Amino acid sequence: MLKKLYRHEFHALFRSLWPLYAGLLVLALLSRLMDMSFFDRRQLVVQILYNSFMSLYVLGIIAMLIISFAVVIVRFYRHLLTGEGYLSFTLPFTAGQHITCKLVCGVVAGLVSFAFTVLSLLILSLGTGFIDWHGFFAGLWQLLGSIPAWQAILLVVEVVLLIPVALCQSLLMFYVSMAIGQQCKNRIGGAVLAYLAIEAALQVLAFAVIMPLSTQIMPLIDWLSRMTGIEAALTGLSTALGISLILSAIYYLVTRHLLTHKLNLE
């Protein structure tokens, strides 16, 4: 049964995203074609077309990343907090299962959007020096080879984990804001205010944590200076991962509580 919930969720999300991905690939392909040797780049028409496609391509990447994120957020709002919520919340699932499903599908949509961005860059740079892929991977390999194996593995694991976890945190912050916002008469206004309030609370909290540390600034500098570059990177990534996981858990639990006990559908 849960599989069907995920299947429907993926279908609902990707029906809006596939055209965006296709559009981006077409723009990358057109830009690459205009850069082919059989077109005379000195001709004004070719220059105009090439520059137009390149500009559209760059705009396309930005638009796709923003739109795909917006599609995920709007899907959560419409499917759970508007009239559609009357059906969604009477399906034989808990609020937690609904949130997890939306989150997993949202993160997958984010990763797929990222993958299509990389794919379009590959198309654009195919057979050109537009992006030095060889140099990039050679440098990465060299970096990983220059540090102990356990550090290299940990670095890769942390980077690979941080991307979906940070995406989870961003999405859950929107979810919790919308769950708080639905308690207000003006739901969208309430959600925007809740988002800003959470952001402000995080800033205050960060300041409250950093302030006491500033009195220990010398030992802190001393501690950091004893670290190698890679150790500092690993510590930074672990800290970011830990904070992201804690915040994600808090947002998730608050959203689940509100949608279970304080649901206020339109």
Next chain:
Amino acid sequence: MNEILIESRGLCKNFGALPALQNVTFTLPKGRIVGLLGPNGSGKTTLLKLMNGLLTPTAGTLTIGGHPIGVETKKIVSYLPDRNFLSPWMTVEQMCTYFADFFGDFDRARADEMLAQLQIDKTRKCKTLSKGTQEKVALILAMSRNAQLYLLDEPIAGVDPAARDSILRTIVGSYREDATILISTHLIADVEPVLSDVLFLQYGHIVLQDTVDAIREREKKSVDALFREVFRC
């Protein structure tokens, strides 16, 4: 068919300081068509939402089929809210598939038959249907389930008299003796012919629960006339 299906004991629901339901206690057996009757703001929709788990009670207990409200009760309750719940981008056919996927008791053949009877094009997207047709599709979806309990919130409000007849025919046509239908409405005269029992709700209290026959015999008047008398402003 006197097996208890719904049991509510001391059920209360407050919205902030405002009480919407106060100490609501009643039981409903299987095999009845019950009118949940009351003026606007009497707590009918709140009670239905509590039965669906869309709201959590402030106090008291509520069970359906012996289960507290949750995933188990959602499997046996079919709900028609007073709002449009259809996904605008889906076709009627896709909505049927959606119901069939999530409700094991959804009868696809019955849904197709009712859609055909009402001449509703299954290939059309829900957003392209008129408001009245959307309401009919929602009703067909809800009534095509072989549920134990049907909760219908104002199914005939906002539709023309001809559509009301068609909706009531659909409800009565879908009735099974092992199921209970609870219809919330303030349009008593229209639903009275199909009701077997009534629950009168006023200011969040149950003020009357009886069979339609008993009311007519005792009061020598129709339920509609009694309603007008009880709720006269």
